[in-house]
Amino acid sequence: MNGEPFSLTLPGGGELVGLLDRPAGPGAHPAVVVCHGFKGFARWGFFPPLAELLAARGCVVVRFNFRGSGMGLDDERVTDPQAFRADRYLGELAELRELFARLEEIAPGAIDQDRLALLGHSRGGAIALLAAAAPPWRDRLRALVTWNAIGRCDRWGEEEKERWRQDGELPVVNARTGQRLALGLPLLDELERCAAELDLAAAATCLASPWLLLHGTDDESVPFAEGEMLAAAAAAGTAPLQFQPVRGGGHTFGARHPFTGPTPHLVEAMNATLRFLLQHLRA
Numbered sequence: 274m275n276g277e278p279f280s281l282t283l284p285g286g287g288e289l290v291g292l293l294d295r296p297a298g299p300g301a302h303p304a305v306v307v308c309h310g311f312k313g314f315a316r317w318g319f320f321p322p323l324a325e326l327l328a329a330r331g332c333v334v335v336r337f338n339f340r341g342s343g344m345g346l347d348d349e350r351v352t353d354p355q356a357f358r359a360d361r362y363l364g365e366l367a368e369l370r371e372l373f374a375r376l377e378e379i380a381p382g383a384i385d386q387d388r389l390a391l392l393g394h395s396r397g398g399a400i401a402l403l404a405a406a407a408p409p410w411r412d413r414l415r416a417l418v419t420w421n422a423i424g425r426c427d428r429w430g431e432e433e434k435e436r437w438r439q440d441g442e443l444p445v446v447n448a449r450t451g452q453r454l455a456l457g458l459p460l461l462d463e464l465e466r467c468a469a470e471l472d473l474a475a476a477a478t479c480l481a482s483p484w485l486l487l488h489g490t491d492d493e494s495v496p497f498a499e500g501e502m503l504a505a506a507a508a509a510g511t512a513p514l515q516f517q518p519v520r521g522g523g524h525t526f527g528a529r530h531p532f533t534g535p536t537p538h539l540v541e542a543m544n545a546t547l548r549f550l551l552q553h554l555r556a
Contacts, residue, residue: 276315276324276336278346279379281372288367290346291315291337293380294324301327303415303554304376308335308369310395312447314344318530319539328366330551333384337372339365339397343454350395350450357441358457362426365400373410388554392546395495395524398422399473402503405484406476414482417547421492421524422498426471427464428455429477430549437461451532464497477503480512485549489522 276292284287291313296302305327309317315336324334338344341360343351351357376384391414393401398419404410405417429437437443442455465470477484482506488500497518504516518536519526526534535543 276322276334279373281379283340283368283371283411287340289337289340289372291335291372292324292346292553294328294336295380295383296328296331296333300500301383301385302331302333303390303550304333304335304370304380305386305390305392305550305554306373306376307334308365308391308393309336309342309395310393312342312445313394313397314342314348314411315346318525318532319535319543321537321542322532323525323543323546326547327550330547332390332550332554333380335372335376335379339368339400341365351447351452351454354454357445357454359459360456361403361463362396362403363463363467365458366403369400369404370410373404385556386413388415388556389413390418390550390554392418392420392550393422394420396423397488399426402473402476402480403471406479407483411479411481416550417480417482417484418487418549419484419503419528420487420542420546421489421495422473422500422503423495424473424487424502427465427468434461473503473530474506477506478510480507480510483513484515484547485546485551486490486514486516488516489519489524489526489538489544491521492524494524510523515549518550 276294281289327334343353343357391401445454490497507514513535522538526542528539
C-alpha cells in the first residue's frame with residue numbers, strides 16, 4: 274500500500290503534499306494524522322508499514338511532508354534546500370493545524386471528524402504535542418501518540434548559537450544521504466523570542482486527550498531522560514498518560530530507510546500504538 278497522493282495549497286502560498294491510506298469499506302472512519310521528524314518524510318522507513326497496519330484495522334491515515342523537509346513525495350533527498358533552511362517549529366505547527374482543519378477536503382466523506390488522533394515521531398512528536406495541547410484541537414482529539422519525541426525545542430548550546438548568528442546559518446549534514454544543508458536564522462530567532470510557545474513541558478500539562486508516550490531506552494538521538502521529563506510534566510495535568518519505555522530501543526526502533534523489515538522494538542511500538550488507538554478511537 275503506497276497511499277493516495279494529495280496536496281493542499283496553503284494560505285500563505287506553497288503546497289503541502291501527503292499520502293492518504295484508507296481502510297476497506299465505505300463510510301466515515303477514524304483518522305490518524307502522522308507527523309515525521311527532523312530530516313524525515315512521509316515515506317521514510319517505518320511510516321508506510323505503520324500506515325498499512327492502521328488502515329487494515331479501520332483507520333484513515335494521513336501522512337504528509339512538512340514544507341521544511343524540502344522534499345516532494347517522490348524525493349529521496351532534499352530538493353528544496355531553501356525550504357529546509359527556512360523551517361521553524363511554529364511554521365510546522367501552523368501547517369499541521371491547517372491540514373487538520375481541511376481533512377474533509379483531503380478525504381471527502383471518509384473521515385469521522387469526532388474520532389481524530391495525532392501521532393508524531395521525534396521532532397514531529399513535539400509538533401503533535403503542541404497541537405494537541407491548544408485550541409482548537411485540544412478538545413477535539415481522541416488520542417495522542419508520540420514515538421521518541423523531543424522534550425525541549427531548544428537543542429543548541431550558546432556557543433553554537435553564537436556561531437549560527439555570526440554565520441547566518443547552522444550547517445546540517447544528513448547522515449543518510451550525505452547532503453550538506455543548513456538551517457537559517459528564522460529558527461534561531463524563533464527559539465529566542467517564542468520560548469513560552471515552544472515549552473513542551475508546559476504543553477504536556479495542558480492535554481485533554483489520552484497520551485501514549487513511547488520512548489526507546491537506548492535512543493541515541495533524543496535521550497530517554499527527555500521522555501521521562503515529558504511524562505513527569507504530564508503527571509501534573511489531568512489527561513490520562515501511558516508512558517511506555519521500549520527497553521533497548523533506539524531512535525527509530527531499529528528501522529532504516531529504505532525499509533528492510535520490522536525489528537522486535539518496532540513491532541513492540543507498532544503493537545502498542547495499534548492497541549491504544551483502537552481503544553480510544555472506538556465509535
